[in-house]
Amino acid sequence: MSVTERLPDTADTRATGGMVDCDVHTALRSPDAILDYLPTRWHTHHRTFGGNGYYGSKYPKSVPNAARVDAWPGSGGAPGSDLQMMREQLLDRWDIDVAILNPGVHSGGSRNLDYAAAVASAINDITAAEWLDHDERLRGSLVVSFEDPPAAVAEIERLADDDRFVQVYLQVRTTQPLGHRKYWPIYAAAEAHGLPVGVHFGGNSGTPITGAGWPSYYLEDHVGNAQSFQAQLTSLVLEGVFERFPGLRYVSIEGGTAWVPPLAWRMDAAWQRLGDEVPHVTRPPSETIAERVWFTTQPIEEPPTPGDFLDLLDTFPSLVDRLMFSTDYPHWDFDDPDHAMKHVRLPDGAEEKIRSVNARALYGL
Amino acid sequence: MGEVGIGMARPAGAGIVDADVHCTVPSAAALFPYLADHWVEQIRQSGFSGASENAYPPGIPTSARPGSAPGDGRPAGSDLDVLRTQVLDVDGVEAAILNCAYAVDTIRNPDAASAIASAVNDWQLAEWLEVEPRLHGSLVVPSQIPELAVAEIERLGDDPRFVQVFLPARSAVPYGRRDFHKVLAAAVERDLVVSLQYGGFPGNPPTAVGWPSYHIEEYVGMASVMQSQLMNLIAEGVFDAFGDLRVSLVEGGFTWLPSFLWRFDKDWKGLRREVPWVRRPPSEYVHDHVRLTTAPLDLDTHRPEAFATLFAQVGGADVLMYASDHPHLHADTGDDWTSMLPEDARAPVLGDNARAFYRLNR
Amino acid sequence: MSIHVVARLDEVPPGTRKVVEVAGREIGVFNVDGELFAVRNRCPHMAGPLCEGYVSGAVSSTTPGEYHFDRVGEILRCPWHQWEFDMRTGQSWFDPARVRVRAYQARIASGASLVATDEAPATTTDAAPPAEGMVPGPYVAETYPVSVEHDYIVVDLLSR
Ligand code: FES
Numbered sequence: 001m002s003v004t005e006r007l008p009d010t011a012d013t014r015a016t017g018g019m020v021d022c023d024v025h026t027a028l029r030s031p032d033a034i035l036d037y038l039p040t041r042w043h044t045h046h047r048t049f050g051g052n053g054y055y056g057s058k059y060p061k062s063v064p065n066a067a068r069v070d071a072w073p074g075s076g077g078a079p080g081s082d083l084q085m086m087r088e089q090l091l092d093r094w095d096i097d098v099a100i101l102n103p104g105v106h107s108g109g110s111r112n113l114d115y116a117a118a119v120a121s122a123i124n125d126i127t128a129a130e131w132l133d134h135d136e137r138l139r140g141s142l143v144v145s146f147e148d149p150p151a152a153v154a155e156i157e158r159l160a161d162d163d164r165f166v167q168v169y170l171q172v173r174t175t176q177p178l179g180h181r182k183y184w185p186i187y188a189a190a191e192a193h194g195l196p197v198g199v200h201f202g203g204n205s206g207t208p209i210t211g212a213g214w215p216s217y218y219l220e221d222h223v224g225n226a227q228s229f230q231a232q233l234t235s236l237v238l239e240g241v242f243e244r245f246p247g248l249r250y251v252s253i254e255g256g257t258a259w260v261p262p263l264a265w266r267m268d269a270a271w272q273r274l275g276d277e278v279p280h281v282t283r284p285p286s287e288t289i290a291e292r293v294w295f296t297t298q299p300i301e302e303p304p305t306p307g308d309f310l311d312l313l314d315t316f317p318s319l320v321d322r323l324m325f326s327t328d329y330p331h332w333d334f335d336d337p338d339h340a341m342k343h344v345r346l347p348d349g350a351e352e353k354i355r356s357v358n359a360r361a362l363y364g365l
Numbered sequence: 366m367g368e369v370g371i372g373m374a375r376p377a378g379a380g381i382v383d384a385d386v387h388c389t390v391p392s393a394a395a396l397f398p399y400l401a402d403h404w405v406e407q408i409r410q411s412g413f414s415g416a417s418e419n420a421y422p423p424g425i426p427t428s429a430r431p432g433s434a435p436g437d438g439r440p441a442g443s444d445l446d447v448l449r450t451q452v453l454d455v456d457g458v459e460a461a462i463l464n465c466a467y468a469v470d471t472i473r474n475p476d477a478a479s480a481i482a483s484a485v486n487d488w489q490l491a492e493w494l495e496v497e498p499r500l501h502g503s504l505v506v507p508s509q510i511p512e513l514a515v516a517e518i519e520r521l522g523d524d525p526r527f528v529q530v531f532l533p534a535r536s537a538v539p540y541g542r543r544d545f546h547k548v549l550a551a552a553v554e555r556d557l558v559v560s561l562q563y564g565g566f567p568g569n570p571p572t573a574v575g576w577p578s579y580h581i582e583e584y585v586g587m588a589s590v591m592q593s594q595l596m597n598l599i600a601e602g603v604f605d606a607f608g609d610l611r612v613s614l615v616e617g618g619f620t621w622l623p624s625f626l627w628r629f630d631k632d633w634k635g636l637r638r639e640v641p642w643v644r645r646p647p648s649e650y651v652h653d654h655v656r657l658t659t660a661p662l663d664l665d666t667h668r669p670e671a672f673a674t675l676f677a678q679v680g681g682a683d684v685l686m687y688a689s690d691h692p693h694l695h696a697d698t699g700d701d702w703t704s705m706l707p708e709d710a711r712a713p714v715l716g717d718n719a720r721a722f723y724r725l726n727r
Numbered sequence: 728m729s730i731h732v733v734a735r736l737d738e739v740p741p742g743t744r745k746v747v748e749v750a751g752r753e754i755g756v757f758n759v760d761g762e763l764f765a766v767r768n769r770c771p772h773m774a775g776p777l778c779e780g781y782v783s784g785a786v787s788s789t790t791p792g793e794y795h796f797d798r799v800g801e802i803l804r805c806p807w808h809q810w811e812f813d814m815r816t817g818q819s820w821f822d823p824a825r826v827r828v829r830a831y832q833a834r835i836a837s838g839a840s841l842v843a844t845d846e847a848p849a850t851t852t853d854a855a856p857p858a859e860g861m862v863p864g865p866y867v868a869e870t871y872p873v874s875v876e877h878d879y880i881v882v883d884l885l886s887r
Contacts, residue, residue, distance in 0.1 A: 062636055062809050063781075069806030070779040176575040177582070210593030211571040211586060213538040219636040220593075220600050223629050224573065227589040231572035234585045239578060258624030262675065266618055266663040267585050269696060273426045274581040301627035304648070308623065308678055315671040333635075334807055339773035543791060602791035634821045635809035641788035641795070646821070 018097030019337060020359035022296045023200070023253050023326035024090065026131060027065070027104040029077035034105070037122035037129075042115060051110030051119070054175075054206030059218035063332050071330035079330040080104055083134055090329045091137055094337045097356070098365050100139050100166060101131055102200055102253065108146045108171050109204050116145035120155055124165070132164045139363065141169035141198055149185040156186070160193040166363040167196045167251060171203030172228045179232075179239025191247040196294070196362060199232060201225045201254035222333075229255030230263055233293065237267060240280030242288045249362060251294045254328060258301040258309060261316035264289045290318035294362055296326035297354065298335035302343045309344035320350045324359040380459025382719035385562075385615050385658045385688035386452055386500075388465050388493050389442035390415070390485060399484035399491070404477070416468040416481065420533075420564035421693060422580065430699075433692030441692040445497060452691050453499050459716065460725055462528065462688075463500040464562060464615065465489055470509045470533055471566045478507040479517065486521055494526040501723060503531040503560055509567070511544055515551045522555035528723045529558035534590045534617055535565025541594075541601030553607045558723060561594050563587050563616035588663070591617035592625045595655065599629070602642035604650040611722060612655045616690055619657040620664060623678035626651065652680060656722050658688035659714070661695035662702050672705045682710035686719040729885040733765075736835055736878040742800075746778050749882060756833055756880055757782065757814060759800035764814040765833035765882045766803060771819070771826055775807035783811075785820075832886035838875040 028034055035043055067079035075082055107119035120143045127140040142165045144152035159165050168190045190197045208214040209224040229252050267285035303309050313319055328334050393415030397405045421428040429441030467485045472478040485505045494502045504527050506514035530552045552559045570576045571583050591614050604610055626648040633647055664672050733747040733756055744757045746768050753768035755778025768778040784799035803812045811820040817830030
């Protein structure tokens, strides 16, 4: 049986609703806005030593805060820090039913793991108190200090009962590939609580963003995130994470989509030849990907011939059940709900799945 | 012709060019005739085994196709007669591009790396290119030290039996960076193709997220490394700075190209102020300056519809060059895939593209 | 019927911009060192509010590492995906032949000339009523009561 014939459990297309935006960013009004949620033990530390990150990856970028220039609130905070503005520019404007909030502050790149854990908890408490409590359309992603899996598990346990948090949230630039056993406890906890694991663009692990060393320009840093996502998916599949955690669902957020079919086939071909090395991988990688991996759409690829995207999708039909629309508001590479999908010309039915149905099924909305 | 032969009708009018076959240095001792006495003694007395790391561990299924090892203990790819039997003498084959993946970049001693690179090239000349005119060679250079790489290109790059410079895809810094431009310039000056090929041992991880556990992950990931190198070459403006630069991407797949360029072109539209020397959409440089080999195919022959889509989107008739990758073997079905080539793409992919790119008929 | 009074000149001093609505479309009027530009406030890419983006110069290069910066103030960059547009022509930087935003001719006209001349700006249907000091005449400014003592910015919707 060919992979494309075996469509994974397709969501019921009749159970639709308004649009779900799977990648919306919140920000702190100011760096100190976190203090109200941090234990006092960390207050001075936050202002002095800070996270002790993996530094050395600076580029003059294109716009401040990587934000849409028109997304700075009059109130003076950072883009994404003002709920009212988010309503006007996003939620109300496009009649969005559900928005998944992915905090712009993440602690995963901190080498001080205790601080990282404290920041993760603070960010999650802010998400609940300042966002989820104020607008029923919002859902949260659970920030965890992923380089310290026991702490990440504790944070998942702490908040798993709040069902407004719909996924565990990591950044793509980890210190080791995500298939590595170091991270498995996070998957076990996510699986146990029925939470997908979402991995988002960005972060800095100190490792060059390419397998060929540091590139020179922000353009490359931005394009290069796609290769980071490719590496993560490769690792997760070939280190057998999906076999080890049969309930695990993985979401690739803001990492691109069009590379998925070619990578899946490359993995299939490699597995046919070299599978002896990884006996824990028990089925063709493309089948695992088709069933267990979701992808958000922004930044949607824009082929010069718009039909090319659909042609590619046609070769991997199950992706239609795994793509989920996202805007990335308020970031500069935002995808506009009215126009983004025009670049890819989807067939009837597919658009509804991508805008709403797939995300509802995955996140249980 | 063996079970993994080319398996296709000879395209009318022109012969097949195999754009990637390998020769393997059997041992450090094989290089002694080409090394200065000082190095011979040093290698002997220190027990140095040469650049022994191999991006294709011997003995795994991709490394050696059936019959490609000479049977006398030497590794696959080390015997010219085997290459003749399995590739060059196959009906229709006219020429092949010979690549030696000797991992000079693993040798941290720059003087040793340089001496050994020169020895490998002299060995290629004497034992392969000199005796088999259907082979066209690739210069091994100490790519980790741009000045020394330039010196080797200057030493041998004018010899017409070399048609390209071999650079391992993985590197400590990507090859478009300005400190490497002198290497690109030296190649362009001598009308040599710059070839990025599977492999490399720079010491930094092969992925943006650290070291994977298994060979198969690195094997799959080489396609991402190729994307990164191509991205950097374009972003650094080398195709405008060196208008005659030609780059071959060998043994890293090609099916990733369309989606990669869609993203790159899109980002370039908004971020090009940072790299104003990139004056055209990235995809246009690829079409004009870059060719890719077909092995590994990254598709099995059960996906003709996917092949057709990707072949069209890649612009396969313009940018792909057939390669067997002998003695490596990436799929049980060998070259059967060539039956999926559109009729009017057969001649370009099987020979014309490589002939033109490597200027073989001059 | 295409010429519209869109603002009083002193509302858009040099280095500033103002987004106005003219005949049902939003247009950004920019004053670059006294020179006026008018551009549709709708990006041809994903319809972003183009005229809320940065105004910048043209960055070009002949060789890696060289940045040539000129025409400061004449290049408008979309606030979303940062596509660049030449405000003189509306052409995008990356594909001037095929991707462009509508740019209009904008110029200064004295209130006196508007009130008196035959080259009078056009009316629009939803025009504001003439205000005090304005001579009802062959034109009605869209949202601006025009008086003889001031200078105005007029935009020609059919131009360029
Ligand atoms: S909407 Fe203006 S650049 Fe995309």
